[in-house]
Amino acid sequence: MRVVLTGGGTGGHIYPALAVAREVSRQHPQAAFLYIGSKHGLEAQLVPRTEIPFQSVEISGLKRKLTLDNLKTLWKFLRAVSDSKKMLREFRPDVVIGTGGYVCGPVVYAAAKLGIPTMIHEQNVVPGLTNKFLSRSVTKVAVSFSESLAFFPSAKTVLTGNPRATEVMHGNAEAGRSFLGVDAGKKIVLIFGGSRGARAINEAVVAMVNQLGQFTDTHFVYVTGDVHYEKIHAELQQMGDISTNITVLPFVHNMPDVLAATHVLVGRAGASTLAEVTALGVPSILIPSPYVTNNHQEKNARGLEKVGAAEVIVEQELTGESLLKALSAILADAKRWEQMKKSSLSLGMPHAATEIVDQLTAIARKK
Numbered sequence: 247m248r249v250v251l252t253g254g255g256t257g258g259h260i261y262p263a264l265a266v267a268r269e270v271s272r273q274h275p276q277a278a279f280l281y282i283g284s285k286h287g288l289e290a291q292l293v294p295r296t297e298i299p300f301q302s303v304e305i306s307g308l309k310r311k312l313t314l315d316n317l318k319t320l321w322k323f324l325r326a327v328s329d330s331k332k333m334l335r336e337f338r339p340d341v342v343i344g345t346g347g348y349v350c351g352p353v354v355y356a357a358a359k360l361g362i363p364t365m366i367h368e369q370n371v372v373p374g375l376t377n378k379f380l381s382r383s384v385t386k387v388a389v390s391f392s393e394s395l396a397f398f399p400s401a402k403t404v405l406t407g408n409p410r411a412t413e414v415m416h417g418n419a420e421a422g423r424s425f426l427g428v429d430a431g432k433k434i435v436l437i438f439g440g441s442r443g444a445r446a447i448n449e450a451v452v453a454m455v456n457q458l459g460q461f462t463d464t465h466f467v468y469v470t471g472d473v474h475y476e477k478i479h480a481e482l483q484q485m486g487d488i489s490t491n492i493t494v495l496p497f498v499h500n501m502p503d504v505l506a507a508t509h510v511l512v513g514r515a516g517a518s519t520l521a522e523v524t525a526l527g528v529p530s531i532l533i534p535s536p537y538v539t540n541n542h543q544e545k546n547a548r549g550l551e552k553v554g555a556a557e558v559i560v561e562q563e564l565t566g567e568s569l570l571k572a573l574s575a576i577l578a579d580a581k582r583w584e585q586m587k588k589s590s591l592s593l594g595m596p597h598a599a600t601e602i603v604d605q606l607t608a609i610a611r612k613k
């Protein structure tokens with residue numbers, strides 16, 4: 247099977263595409279792939295770390311209001327459709343899958359116009375603009391939550407979950423611990439603010455970092471996000487003697503292994519992160535990003551809170567103190583942790599990638 251993958255901008259759109267690729271390879275060992283993304287998105291850094299060839303098209307996001315910039319965007323879109331058509335004619339895919347982000351627009355649209363079977367995957371409850379636009383032309387739509395079914399044409403939409411859930415089930419806790427240099431006797435608290443880091447979380451962590459020594463059986467893994475790393479690293483160095491039970495990293499490339507070793511997660515409430523923690527049953531403290539369309543991260547987070555899988559701290563109430571308090575409450579109470587784990591697992595959809603690939607295989611051109 248020959249598969250074109252597209253999706254980009256942030257990790258929340260890219261990792262699901264890579265998870266689909268891995269599952270396709272498991273089911274079809276001879277499969278060939280091409281990833282089409284944007285040179286300016288995170289995909290340009292993440293995809294070349296895999297064996298999947300990467301090509302790019304120029305594209306930018308549509309503003310919700312009509313502006314002169316939108317005319318330029320439209321022109322760029324049409325040019326990207328024509329570039330995508332060239333790449334698709336050359337690669338001759340049997341199927342194309344888009345996992346969201348602007349770049350999916352021209353690639354999936356071009357594929358549909360060429361008569362190639364297409365599928366989009368929506369990670370969030372409320373769909374993004376690009377997926378809504380594409381849903382008219384694609385063969386299949388896969389969604390992560392039952393609440394999203396209503397946004398798409400019912401005849402072609404299926405509920406599958408997020409493929410990252412399956413991917414993290416293949417993580418190896420021992421490999422995660424050995425990568426972090428943390429021995430098996432210690433609990434790991436993983437802190438990260440989505441795929442790009444989050445300033446508010448960074449500020450709260452810096453404010454409480456001197457208190458972490460009190461958790462003698464716990465190691466903290468704090469991922470700042472690439473762009474924030476230098477600044478945070480310098481700030482922590484200036485503070486002098488910070489606790490020794492913390493590792494600070496700019497980005498983690500082997501998240502399935504690290505998550506498999508994680509006792510509690512502190513982070514944003516992006517859809518892929520939540521699919522990962524619920525597949526593994528990791529209790530979490532969630533600080534939804536307020537800077538996203540329709541405040542969708544808070545909706546994501548409240549879903550976990552409702553069943554007791556997570557504690558939610560809204561960004562206005564996030565301080566070093568409130569974070570430390572929430573952490574202490576979970577770390578000191580084994581029963582509560584067990585209950586949170588169970589509730590988290592109850593929301594997990596660990597077979598998502600398999601279901602998506604079954605659907606892809608069913609619609610793909612047969613030789």
Ligand SMILES: CC(=O)N[C@H]1[C@@H](OP(=O)(O)OP(=O)(O)OC[C@H]2O[C@@H](n3ccc(=O)[nH]c3=O)[C@H](O)[C@@H]2O)O[C@H](CO)[C@@H](O)[C@@H]1O
Nearest residue numbers: 256257258261369440441469497498501516517518519538
């Ligand atoms: C600010 C913003 O627009 N956020 C959106 C974006 O977030 P973002 O890309 O941050 O979202 P997610 O939480 O969904 O995904 C992050 C992904 O990156 C991985 N990861 C993260 C850090 C790291 O060091 N290493 C690593 O591998 C995580 O394991 C996860 O797979 O896309 C999501 C999915 O459409 C949306 O729900 C979010 O609201």
